[in-house]
Amino acid sequence: MTIGYLLEIPILLAVGLLVGLMVDRQEHFRRGLEIQAETLAQSHRELQEQTRLLLEKETQLRRADRLSALGQLSAGLAHEIRNPLGAIKGAVEILQDDYPPGHSKAEFYAILLKEVERLNDVLTNFLSFARPVTPRFAPADVRETLTALEGLISGQARAHRVQVFTSFHTGPSRVMADETLLKQAFLNIMLNGVEAMPEGGDLAVSTRLRPESTAGGRPEWVEVVFDDTGPGIPEEDQGRIFDPFFTTKKDGTGLGLAITHRIIENHHGAIRVMSQRGKGTTFVVALPLEGAIGL
Ligand SMILES: Nc1ncnc2c1ncn2[C@@H]1O[C@H](COP(=O)(O)OP(=O)(O)OP(=O)(O)O)[C@@H](O)[C@H]1O
Numbered sequence: 001m002t003i004g005y006l007l008e009i010p011i012l013l014a015v016g017l018l019v020g021l022m023v024d025r026q027e028h029f030r031r032g033l034e035i036q037a038e039t040l041a042q043s044h045r046e047l048q049e050q051t052r053l054l055l056e057k058e059t060q061l062r063r064a065d066r067l068s069a070l071g072q073l074s075a076g077l078a079h080e081i082r083n084p085l086g087a088i089k090g091a092v093e094i095l096q097d098d099y100p101p102g103h104s105k106a107e108f109y110a111i112l113l114k115e116v117e118r119l120n121d122v123l124t125n126f127l128s129f130a131r132p133v134t135p136r137f138a139p140a141d142v143r144e145t146l147t148a149l150e151g152l153i154s155g156q157a158r159a160h161r162v163q164v165f166t167s168f169h170t171g172p173s174r175v176m177a178d179e180t181l182l183k184q185a186f187l188n189i190m191l192n193g194v195e196a197m198p199e200g201g202d203l204a205v206s207t208r209l210r211p212e213s214t215a216g217g218r219p220e221w222v223e224v225v226f227d228d229t230g231p232g233i234p235e236e237d238q239g240r241i242f243d244p245f246f247t248t249k250k251d252g253t254g255l256g257l258a259i260t261h262r263i264i265e266n267h268h269g270a271i272r273v274m275s276q277r278g279k280g281t282t283f284v285v286a287l288p289l290e291g292a293i294g295l
């Protein structure tokens with residue numbers, strides 16, 4: 001055995017050790033990088049979520065801003081318009097006596113009166129929107145509220161040849177609500193459905209417990225689903241339908257869904273829409289059940 005060969009052994013050992021150490025370091029370094037990448041991805045996800053929330057809040061703020069400006073404006077205007085309208089109506093009624101039914105000019109008085117009534121209605125709508133009532137909350141059963149509405153809308157539905165179907169879940173369905181306001185919110189959605197189907201169609205109203213909440217214990221949310229077979233809402237309009245004054249109807253005020261949105265928000269709920277052109281529209285209203293989230 002030569003001395004050279006003897007020397008080779010420790011050298012080889014040292015090299016082996018060094019390589020081992022380097023591989024170890026490299027592995028350590030790689031893991032560090034992986035952790036950093038995961039942390040970055042997590043931060044990115046959080047940032048995306050925060051941005052989404054921020055944009056949502058901004059939209060809400062813009063809407064609220066427009067609502068409060070509208071409130072101030074219409075409260076003042078309403079007074080100015082209502083009084084002359086009353087005077088016009090009174091004068092027309094007096095003049096009407098000179099033109100009894102059957103007279104060639106009688107129909108003009110009828111038109112005048114009808115239009116004055118219509119202006120009055122629009123004004124009433126604006127006022128109820130501008131001066132929102134403070135909700136008076138009491139326990140209410142969503143199924144009973146919807147059943148009461150079924151009767152209320154049946155005339156309109158028949159006139160449009162729209163069939164209204166209801167199907168309700170079994171289980172808890174009591175919410176803390178101002179029932180009058182909740183009825184108004186639901187009615188606006190149902191009326192829109194009926195109005196969207198002048199040639200007839202189906203409007204299905206159903207209730208369910210929010211699926212994910214039933215898995216781990218007590219359900220917390222009840223959802224009301226309004227499903228119509230109308231023409232759908234174009235995608236570019238879907239973000240605007242809750243804005244005050246957005247309407248695609250000749251006689252619409254564009255306040256129905258804005259009022260509905262506000263009522264649902266006041267009830268700590270949420271409303272969303274899904275729609276496909278030509279296939280129909282679905283509105284989902286989620287409300288916290290009585291006893292949930294501290295209600
Ligand atoms: N179910 C639906 N199908 C198709 N379009 C809908 C439906 N619901 C709402 N829309 C659209 O949303 C718009 C806004 O609805 P909203 O109820 O706020 O006002 P409106 O019905 O036009 O007027 P108003 O309710 O004051 O009489 C409607 O003009 C319509 O274009």
Ligand SMILES: [Mg+2]
Pocket residue numbers: 188191192255256257
């Ligand atoms: Mg409407």
